[in-house]
């Protein structure tokens with residue numbers, strides 16, 4: 001989409017706010033409120049060059065998120081897979097499906113129209129450039145993809161399930177116990193109260209939230225709220 005404003009205007013509200021640092025607490029409250037209505041991107045669901053279904057590949061075939069998003073727990077940025085990853089299977093499986101023509105153009109030199117270029121997936125989740133975000137820092141502290149991206153394992157077409165506004169980030173930074181899980185459960189999209197007993201034998205801890213409180217304490221999880229955490 002065309003960007004009608006020069007890039008520097010993106011930073012203007014931020015600079016103004018940071019100058020008003022002495023009233024930081026009030027600023028957080030104000031921006032948490034005002035930033036929210038701007039985040040009208042919930043539900044954003046562009047159509048993709050190949051109708052790739054997470055519901056088939058994750059929900060039915062049980063492929064782990066990390067098979068395709070292989071950097072998500074080791075780097076700040078989560079990659080989208082290259083055509084190679086798809087070709088590993090689709091050189092053999094459903095090879096002649098017309099839906100896979102863009103894959104043949106990228107991978108199969110004997111295909112008419114082959115150009116060897118990457119598949120151009122349309123990006124869905126995008127924070128503004130002035131926000132610092134890091135995937136591995138969340139995933140390796142027990143925050144699941146599900147908390148931030150919703151029930152991806154059931155999506156025929158991926159859409160943005162959560163607002164990703166500043167207020168939304170801060171809501172969890174203030175109460176991580178509502179989301180934090182044992183690390184073994186980060187990629188389990190069926191995680192629920194029934195799983196808790198596998199981690200604690202304690203009658204007073206039976207819900208994921210009670211276990212969350214225990215984990216936050218045990219691992220000293222303290223997400224920060226200072227401006228410099230997310231705005232460098």
Ligand code: HEC
Pocket residue numbers: 048052053054057058063064065066067068069080081121122123124125126145146149152153157158189
């Ligand atoms: C077989 C490969 C594969 C697997 C397994 C897979 N994905 Fe994906 N994922 C993709 C591809 C390809 C795209 C880009 C096309 C699209 O959006 O559907 C994508 C897109 C996404 C996006 C949107 C990216 C954006 O542009 O904002 C999210 C979020 C996502 N995947 C999360 C997950 C999660 C969570 C899992 C595990 C439950 C998972 N994926 C498993 C291949 C995969």
Ligand code: HEC
Pocket residue numbers: 050051052053056057061063068081085086087088089090093094097098099100103
């Ligand atoms: C681990 C193996 C594996 C990988 C990796 C994989 N797929 Fe698949 N895919 C399958 C299987 C198996 C099916 C058939 C499922 C069925 O028929 O129920 C399928 C089905 C599909 C279909 C539906 C085809 C049709 O005509 O209905 C599309 C489209 C597709 N995959 C695209 C992709 C893309 C794009 C990637 C890479 C991002 C990818 N797949 C990665 C195994 C895989």
Ligand code: HEC
Pocket residue numbers: 065069072073078079080123124125126127128133135138139143144145146147148149164
């Ligand atoms: C704490 C929230 C959070 C968690 C947990 C999280 N994500 Fe994200 N994800 C985001 C945000 C925010 C963005 C946009 C980041 C940006 O623009 O740099 C994003 C972007 C993405 C993208 C698009 C990247 C691109 O360049 O196209 C993919 C793919 C993705 N996430 C997959 C995953 C997977 C898979 C998991 C679980 C292993 C996961 N995410 C866990 C918040 C999260």
Ligand code: HEC
Pocket residue numbers: 127131132133134137138141143147148164165168169170172173176179220221222223224229230
């Ligand atoms: C579902 C809960 C949750 C959400 C949503 C969330 N965070 Fe976090 N965040 C955490 C936790 C937990 C930590 C780790 C705290 C610790 O290690 O003590 C963290 C840590 C961070 C860090 C420090 C990472 C580092 O590199 O040291 C940054 C930066 C951050 N979050 C930015 C964001 C941004 C930006 C968003 C919104 C786009 C966001 N977070 C949304 C839970 C969350």
Ligand code: HEC
Pocket residue numbers: 013014015017018024025027028031034035036038039127128131164165166169170173224225226227228229230231
């Ligand atoms: C946990 C991460 C996080 C922290 C901490 C944080 N922000 Fe933000 N901030 C964000 C995100 C994410 C956005 C982008 C929101 C969007 O796209 O709607 C944002 C947007 C903004 C904006 C632009 C709002 C707009 O409507 O355009 C300003 C100004 C801002 N933040 C100031 C601050 C100040 C001042 C502080 C400290 C008092 C702070 N932020 C702390 C994550 C954070």
